[in-house]
Amino acid sequence: MRYLPFLCLLLALPARAQEPIQLEQAYSMAEQAHPLSQQAGLLRSASTLRQEQIDKARLPQISWNAQASLQSEVVEFPFELPIPGGAGLDLPLYRFQTTADAQYSLYDGGRIEAKLEAEAAQLAVSEAQLEVELEPLKAQVNQYVFGILLQRERMHILESGLEQLQGRISQVEAGVEHGVLLPGELSRLQAEQLRLQSEIIQVKSKTDALRGGLAVLLGQDVPEGVEFELPAPAAEMLPSDLQRPELKLFEQQQQQLMAGLLGIEADQRPTVGAFLQAGFGAPNPLNFFDNSLSPFAMGGVRFSWNFVDWGKADRSRQLLSLQREMIGQRQAAFTTQIERQEVQIRTEMAAIDPLIAQGQDIIQLQEEVLQQIDAQLREGTAVAADYITQSAAVRQAQLQVEQYRLQKQQLYIQLLTLKGIL
Known part of the structure; x- marks a missing residue:
């Protein structure tokens, strides 16, 4: 009699293994087993990376630039310039400068937000399209x-x-x-x-x-x-x-077009940004009287507005x-x-x-x-x-x-x- 509980357990195992399969459960199992179902995670991962890329535009853009040139002639004045100290303006035939340039957007007219909205809408369309393909x-x-x-x-x-x-x-x-x-x-x-x-x-x-x-x-x-x-x-x-998932796809495609409209409106707004440039140059680009390799720096605010687009928008x-x-x-x-x-x-x-x-x-x-x-x-x-x-x-x-x-x-x-x- 001491083996009776163990025997009952063995008899119960096949019964549990023969649990009925619900039709909705079978649908879910088929979708999970299909290779295309793995694309859902890949689509979200790719969209997250693109959104991070777009969002990086909010950060300062820093670059290092260098330029060297040699020209055949320079400007010569046929008269003596009244320069204090009696020194003449001697412009060299060569030019060299290396700079670190930084730009920071103070106001972009909502362009970044519009791109993020467009990316989110694209992800929704891709996910809806995947559901249609699995239907x-x-x-x-x-x-x-x-x-x-x-x-x-x-x-x-x-x-x-x-x-x-x-x-x-x-x-x-x-x-x-x-x-x-x-x-x-x-x-x-x-x-x-x-x-x-x-x-x-x-x-x-x-x-x-x-x-x-x-x-x-x-x-x-x-x-x-x-x-x-x-x-x-x-x-x-x-x-x-x-x-039907097709109706969801149509709806998401409409939302994607609405997100594109946000981008059009953002492109019509002005942009304001700060800039900073610092480096070395010979001659000094900010001081024509200094022909030696010397440091210089310049900063300011830039405003841009393309208010005439000839009906493009x-x-x-x-x-x-x-x-x-x-x-x-x-x-x-x-x-x-x-x-x-x-x-x-x-x-x-x-x-x-x-x-x-x-x-x-x-x-x-x-x-x-x-x-x-x-x-x-x-x-x-x-x-x-x-x-x-x-x-x-x-x-x-x-x-x-x-x-x-x-x-x-x-x-x-x-x-x-x-x-x-x-």
Whole structure:
């Protein structure tokens, strides 16, 4: 008895390993396993670096410059300059200077802030574009999941039919032994048994292939008996608002254009900056009378305003307005396309309910016929071929109804993903 708790723990481990997979969870797993999902972090890192680069423009810009020149002639005055001390102005043919230059922006008209806004808008557009590129993964997950579910239904129907067939084989064997039935009838049933077993193997192979494809898509193993939790069809109407990532992309593109408008307005404002220059020069650039290598320095404030741009800013605004209008047209076209697809899906869903009801009636009638043939087979008034044909008809009717049910469920999931709810 002391090993009982340990045994219970071992029995509980497989149960935990077979936890059902929710469809939304499968979507998330597929996105995380996709190579493009790694770009989200790279996009943010690159944007952070660019923002830091832009923000560095607030700091003083310091540079070291040097220049040396030799000229063929200099200015000569045909008269004596009245220079105190009697010294003449002797300008050398050479010139050399090296300076350390510093510039600091006191007011840039909001250009740095506009560039930061543009970079943030570009990051939002890139992230939204990435979401749009990953959106088709949901349809791929749906295809694999419903493919697995359909094969499982086929497997269930085939195994049930095989079980019934094995019971009839036992009855026919007894009839053959008593001379009531011919051995050929038993051979036909045994051949059908082998055919069903072969079909079960094929269905299992297809199921394993689908599970393998889904495992690659999700980036992890999909156990053979795992269950999938699907959203139950809601009785109430779905919300009319779309929540698609494409709409978010259109919105972010509009915001990006608005950020570009901030840059245009900033370029029309004046700039004010301080500057400082210090260095050595020969002759001294600030003192023409000093031909020796001597230090000098100069500082001040610089004002600049390009108040006449010949309509460049207005044309840029018009271009942004046209681009915004084009984005709006693409958004309207996308919304119209989604609405058409929604109408088509809802129409197909409404048409399935009568098919399911009709299919159930067909199953009931086919099963009644099968029961009659079964009774006739036991009495020796029917042949095995009739039973085999009717059994196949029952299985086909059962599979058709299950296909309708899965199709309706798949259409509902497709509607949820189409509207961006799932």
